[in-house]
Amino acid sequence: MAIPRIAALAAVIALALPGCATNPSGRSQMLLIGDAQVNQMGLTAFNQMKASDKLSTDPAKQRYAECVTRAIVAQLDPQWRQLPWEVAVFNHTAANAFALPGGKVGVHTGLLKVATTQDELAAVIGHEIAHVTHRHGAERISQGMAAEVALAATQAYVGRKQSPEEARMALALLGVGAQIGVMLPFSRLHESEADIAGQALMARAGFDPQAAVSLWDKMHAENPARPPQWLSTHPDPERRRDRLAARVEPLRTARDPASPRPACTVP
Numbered sequence: 602m603a604i605p606r607i608a609a610l611a612a613v614i615a616l617a618l619p620g621c622a623t624n625p626s627g628r629s630q631m632l633l634i635g636d637a638q639v640n641q642m643g644l645t646a647f648n649q650m651k652a653s654d655k656l657s658t659d660p661a662k663q664r665y666a667e668c669v670t671r672a673i674v675a676q677l678d679p680q681w682r683q684l685p686w687e688v689a690v691f692n693h694t695a696a697n698a699f700a701l702p703g704g705k706v707g708v709h710t711g712l713l714k715v716a717t718t719q720d721e722l723a724a725v726i727g728h729e730i731a732h733v734t735h736r737h738g739a740e741r742i743s744q745g746m747a748a749e750v751a752l753a754a755t756q757a758y759v760g761r762k763q764s765p766e767e768a769r770m771a772l773a774l775l776g777v778g779a780q781i782g783v784m785l786p787f788s789r790l791h792e793s794e795a796d797i798a799g800q801a802l803m804a805r806a807g808f809d810p811q812a813a814v815s816l817w818d819k820m821h822a823e824n825p826a827r828p829p830q831w832l833s834t835h836p837d838p839e840r841r842r843d844r845l846a847a848r849v850e851p852l853r854t855a856r857d858p859a860s861p862r863p864a865c866t867v868p
């Protein structure tokens with residue numbers, strides 16, 4: 602089986618977009634999987650979760666999560682803004698949220714208990730959407746450890762059915778590991794990029810960038826031993842928090858005072 606697999610992988614690489622790209626933070630990335638493929642993976646994952654997980658039936662929560670997401674998406678570059686953005690609220694006690702390539706956002710009801718203001722929810726959603734616009738999922742899939750998954754993803758894209766294990770691994774690489782019981786956090790570099798870009802994004806949308814810090818403090822105080830996935834494992838959490846804090850005043854100053862603040866009703 603080895604030779605066909607290698608041949609198929611070579612085909613994946615040959616079909617992929619030119620391997621190197623520069624992400625919005627100015628860092629060069631190796632990408633062996635194109636946007637269309639990774640968006641399809643995101644859509645498949647989202648549909649699977651909507652079919653198997655419990656969706657919230659509270660329309661106020663749904664409206665709230667959509668309102669915050671919409672305000673953030675409005676600040677994205679056109680190539681990202683034009684995606685068919687969709688938000689689902691899941692009945693889940695873990696204080697998590699995720700964003701998948703292709704423009705699919707999931708918010709757990711447990712997060713709404715901790716993120717008690719629109720600004721705090723925007724801090725998490727901004728961070729998750731920044732993972733998408735930085736193509737962190739595609740980058741992880743493209744890294745050596747993920748060659749098999751890139752192959753499986755491409756086969757799924759062209760219609761071959763993935764094995765459950767391949768599907769689980771693909772989901773974990775896209776950043777929804779906690780949802781499926783595979784812990785595979787984003788790297789420290791990816792988290793730093795998502796922190797900085799996400800906070801800038803939510804501030805541009807009119808939310809208060811201080812909420813990225815206050816939410817961090819709340820979550821950490823509540824459960825210092827086991828942070829949720831969006832705060833995932835990080836060797837130096839204090840430094841990460843301090844970097845967010847240092848950005849608050851510059852982001853507040855840069856904001857256009859004439860632009861309206863979002864008014865999302867907290868359910």
Ligand SMILES: [Zn+2]
Pocket residue numbers: 728729732787791792795830831832833
């Ligand atoms: Zn993250």
